[in-house]
Amino acid sequence: MQHVQGLKCLVCGKLHHPEAVDYVCPDHGDEGVLDVIYDYDVINRQFNKEYLLLSNDFSIWRYRPLLPVDPRIAVPGLSIGWTPLYPAQRLSADLGLKNVYVKDDGRQPTASFKDRASAIAVVKAKEKGARIITTASTGNAAAALSGLCASMQQANVIFVPETTPQAKIAQLLVFGSHVFLVKGSYDDAFELCLQATREYGWYNRNSGFNPYMTEGKKTAAYEICEQMEWQAPDCIFVSVGDGSIIGGLHKGLKDLQALGWIDKMPRLMGVQASGSSYLYAAWKNSEDILTKKPIQAHTVADSISAGLPRDRIKALAAVTETAGAFICVADNDILAAIPELARCTGVFAEPAGAAAYAGLLKAVDQQLVSGNETIVVLNTGNGLKDVAGAMQAVELVGTQPFRVDPDIKALQQFVDNW
Numbered sequence: 210m211q212h213v214q215g216l217k218c219l220v221c222g223k224l225h226h227p228e229a230v231d232y233v234c235p236d237h238g239d240e241g242v243l244d245v246i247y248d249y250d251v252i253n254r255q256f257n258k259e260y261l262l263l264s265n266d267f268s269i270w271r272y273r274p275l276l277p278v279d280p281r282i283a284v285p286g287l288s289i290g291w292t293p294l295y296p297a298q299r300l301s302a303d304l305g306l307k308n309v310y311v312k313d314d315g316r317q318p319t320a321s322f323k324d325r326a327s328a329i330a331v332v333k334a335k336e337k338g339a340r341i342i343t344t345a346s347t348g349n350a351a352a353a354l355s356g357l358c359a360s361m362q363q364a365n366v367i368f369v370p371e372t373t374p375q376a377k378i379a380q381l382l383v384f385g386s387h388v389f390l391v392k393g394s395y396d397d398a399f400e401l402c403l404q405a406t407r408e409y410g411w412y413n414r415n416s417g418f419n420p421y422m423t424e425g426k427k428t429a430a431y432e433i434c435e436q437m438e439w440q441a442p443d444c445i446f447v448s449v450g451d452g453s454i455i456g457g458l459h460k461g462l463k464d465l466q467a468l469g470w471i472d473k474m475p476r477l478m479g480v481q482a483s484g485s486s487y488l489y490a491a492w493k494n495s496e497d498i499l500t501k502k503p504i505q506a507h508t509v510a511d512s513i514s515a516g517l518p519r520d521r522i523k524a525l526a527a528v529t530e531t532a533g534a535f536i537c538v539a540d541n542d543i544l545a546a547i548p549e550l551a552r553c554t555g556v557f558a559e560p561a562g563a564a565a566y567a568g569l570l571k572a573v574d575q576q577l578v579s580g581n582e583t584i585v586v587l588n589t590g591n592g593l594k595d596v597a598g599a600m601q602a603v604e605l606v607g608t609q610p611f612r613v614d615p616d617i618k619a620l621q622q623f624v625d626n627w
């Protein structure tokens with residue numbers, strides 16, 4: 210691959226040959242997260258915005274010359290990416306803002322943002338001739354890998370915490386993965402998966418470990434900018450667990466800047482749950498993320514529950530280098546944001562998806578955004594992923610169904626009271 214120069218360690222800066230290293234810097238263990246480095250001159254010679262105008266591929270593969278995959282390997286048939294970006298007028302008006310947009314990645318084939326990364330994982334695994342792919346996940350990355358593997362007839366082994374919401378476990382079982390429910394946290398599942406990778410030589414998709422996952426996630430930034438006709442927004446709100454999505458958005462925006470396709474870097478706003486706020490705390494207190502100890506994570510937003518964010522180096526850089534911010538929101542605010550976002554836009558988010566919107570509300574409150582800025586809120590997961598969470602949310606805001614006898618007179622009593 211001519212356009213990939215190497216894999217750069219974010220701890221020591223060493224550039225590794227892509228064929229020499231699969232995951233992390235050999236000199237820095239699991240901390241030595243790698244970044245894929247491109248030759249933008251090579252890319253610019255083969256690819257430009259006009260080429261995209263002519264493309265009828267409405268998936269992440271429309272950006273294939275910007276992705277670290279061998280063009281000879283077939284990509285999955287499932288349609289990944291090019292999710293809608295909705296102008297949210299009513300929501301904007303309610304908040305005293307002018308231009309809020311919602312990008313809905315709940316519309317991916319397995320109903321979360323994670324499909325973008327898993328699509329790259331299955332192609333890399335084919336490239337490397339892997340027999341089995343594995344991942345640890347809070348649920349969505351697993352479901353995404355599971356679905357993509359099913360579409361490619363690829364064997365896979367999944368590790369998720371036993372507390373993972375039912376819908377996500379159902380997806381894994383329906384797609385026919387080998388599923389291990391780990392009696393412990395996501396962090397425990399992650400460690401077990403790493404050990405299995407070393408022991409059995411499986412191909413590993415873990416976020417913040419496999420450097421190519423960022424490259425799948427960055428496609429959302431390309432889409433946002435292309436959908437806005439290459440006028441980059443002023444800020445993007447996204448929820449943060451491992452920090453891999455926000456790192457991916459940053460990477461995508463840096464690519465577009467390097468290519469000269471956008472002339473402004475949006476501020477990246479990372480939203481964490483108050484019970485899983487490792488990165489918020491590190492950012493606020495200027496702590497060293499290479500030595501800061503893991504925390505005990507606990508939040509209703511299971512997808513952003515991470516005691517030790519695996520992609521913390523990229524996540525922190527995403528916020529600091531774009532003059533963005535981390536924002537911390539309470540579980541009740543996350544839950545309340547589910548029906549509020551849904552009622553303003555028709556987009557039904559799982560708790561971690563709605564957290565991004567809860568973060569925007571807090572940012573308005575703290576005057577971190579101003580009225581005429583263009584703001585994108587990224588919904589990362591579909592509300593049907595966590596029905597128990599949704600039911601808790603409507604209960605919290607006092608919405609109930611009415612139980613009625615199948616009789617028009619019984620109904621009339623309710624109607625009379627309105």
Ligand SMILES: *Cc1c(COP(=O)(O)O)cnc(C)c1O
Binds near residue numbers: 323349416455
């Ligand atoms: C994984 C996930 C996130 C957080 O992404 P990180 O890369 O872990 O920060 C947010 N929302 C949903 C729905 C997710 O599945």
Ligand SMILES: [Zn+2]
Binds near residue numbers: 221241
């Ligand atoms: Zn290193």
